[in-house]
Amino acid sequence: xxxxxHIIQAMQNAVDIVNESPHPVNKVSACLFLGENKVCSxxxxxxxxxxELGREVRIGNSSGTVHAETACIFKSDDATDGKSIAIxxxxxxxxxxxxxxxGIKYAYxxxxxxxxxxxxxxxxxxxxxxxxxxxxxGVSVYEVNRxxxxxxxxxxxxxxxVPAEDSPVEIEPETKSETAFQLVITxxxxxxxxxxxxxxxxxxxxxxxxxxxxxxxxxxxxxxxxDSDIDHMMQxxxxxxxxxEPLNRLLVYAKRKGFKILDNYIYCSQxxxxxxxxxxxxxxxxxxxxxxxxxxxxxxxxxxxTLLEKHRLIEFNAIDxxxxxxx
Numbered sequence: 001x002x003x004x005x006h007i008i009q010a011m012q013n014a015v016d017i018v019n020e021s022p023h024p025v026n027k028v029s030a031c032l033f034l035g036e037n038k039v040c041s042x043x044x045x046x047x048x049x050x051x052e053l054g055r056e057v058r059i060g061n062s063s064g065t066v067h068a069e070t071a072c073i074f075k076s077d078d079a080t081d082g083k084s085i086a087i088x089x090x091x092x093x094x095x096x097x098x099x100x101x102x103g104i105k106y107a108y109x110x111x112x113x114x115x116x117x118x119x120x121x122x123x124x125x126x127x128x129x130x131x132x133x134x135x136x137x138g139v140s141v142y143e144v145n146r147x148x149x150x151x152x153x154x155x156x157x158x159x160x161x162v163p164a165e166d167s168p169v170e171i172e173p174e175t176k177s178e179t180a181f182q183l184v185i186t187x188x189x190x191x192x193x194x195x196x197x198x199x200x201x202x203x204x205x206x207x208x209x210x211x212x213x214x215x216x217x218x219x220x221x222x223x224x225x226x227d228s229d230i231d232h233m234m235q236x237x238x239x240x241x242x243x244x245e246p247l248n249r250l251l252v253y254a255k256r257k258g259f260k261i262l263d264n265y266i267y268c269s270q271x272x273x274x275x276x277x278x279x280x281x282x283x284x285x286x287x288x289x290x291x292x293x294x295x296x297x298x299x300x301x302x303x304x305x306t307l308l309e310k311h312r313l314i315e316f317n318a319i320d321x322x323x324x325x326x327x
Contacts, residue, residue: 002084002106006035007151010086011110011144013040014068018088022055023065026118030087032072032080032104041071046281052311060274060304061239066282069095073102074251074283079205079258080104086144089113092122093240094275096130097219100137100163101249103256107134109154111145129240131155136221138163164223169253170213174201180211181265182319188213189269189291189321198246201265205258212254212261216246245297247272251283263287267319271296274304277314287315 002010014031021027021042031040045055049064057064066074069091073080081103088110091099099107113119131154134141138161141154170188174180185199188211196216203209219242222229233242247268254261263284269291272280280288293316296302308314 007108008146011146014086014088017042028068028089030068030072030085032076032083032085034083039072039076041068041075043068048281048313059278060300062274062278067095070098073255076255081256090126091130093125093129096133097244098252100220101252107139107141108144111143133219163221165220166223166225167215167217172211174209174211176209184211185267186321196246197269198250199267200250200261202254202259202261214246214249218242219244245273245276247276248279271301271305273297274300277304289317289319
């Protein structure tokens with residue numbers, strides 16, 4: 001676990017840049033750290049969205065911003081597994097899911113974040129959903145008072161707790177070629193027939209090439225094999241969900257293990273959600289192969305694709321899969 005000095009300093013690093021956030025109202029920043037190694041970011045608009053569309057345009061049903069916690073994960077050059085994150089404000093459920101998927105083990109929130117006006121608008125989601133996601137994912141959460149140098153426990157999992165993970169990411173050695181990529185897509189599409197999946201070729205820190213394949217699934221800590229979990233996850237939660245869409249899961253998991261996804265080799269079985277498309281740009285990618293251009297979780301994904309494709313922010317390419325011999 002981190003020393004108190006490291007935690008206080010990481011929180012101060014986050015606070016020091018919060019006013020650099022381009023957001024006019026909700027300025028948030030975070031610092032991802034392990035010892036002296038730190039990556040800090042505010043919430044922000046990806047450069048391509050900022051320059052081509054501006055800050056007022058909605059991307060489907062999503063804002064054009066990447067949240068500070070997620071931006072830190074995407075900016076990390078090192079594996080995020082086992083790291084900690086200091087945040088100026090309480091995290092939303094989407095960022096809680098990304099923190100869990102990224103393998104981050106400790107989350108620290110500045111105490112002043114609980115005093116801000118917009119905390120009143122997010123308190124319910126934080127208490128009833130964000131914290132449940134963190135608890136299920138085995139992430140410890142603390143409140144930090146920098147002035148008094150106090151760190152107060154909000155939640156700590158049992159030392160013996162192991163989060164459920166019944167749909168792990170599939171990682172296999174591969175070669176970097178268009179043929180290999182198409183074969184992986186075909187194989188994984190047949191294996192997970194009629195399920196939402198994302199596939200990519202990625203390079204490890206040692207330079208080796210691997211294929212990564214993920215299914216849409218509940219965030220780590222929830223099991224699709226438990227009826228009680230399934231019933232709970234299907235409850236109405238407003239704009240948030242306990243589910244992790246496959247492209248977002250792929251982007252975050254790659255960072256967890258220190259993989260660099262190769263931009264020309266990313267596939268999604270259907271049109272990603274609007275939020276996934278924003279995060280895709282925020283992670284620095286432009287080219288995406290799509291299996292079915294007419295399917296998406298909702299119409300907002302289709303609207304986002306139309307907008308981003310029109311402005312050439314994401315290059316969407318089709319692939320023709322013949323899976324008849326696998327059925």
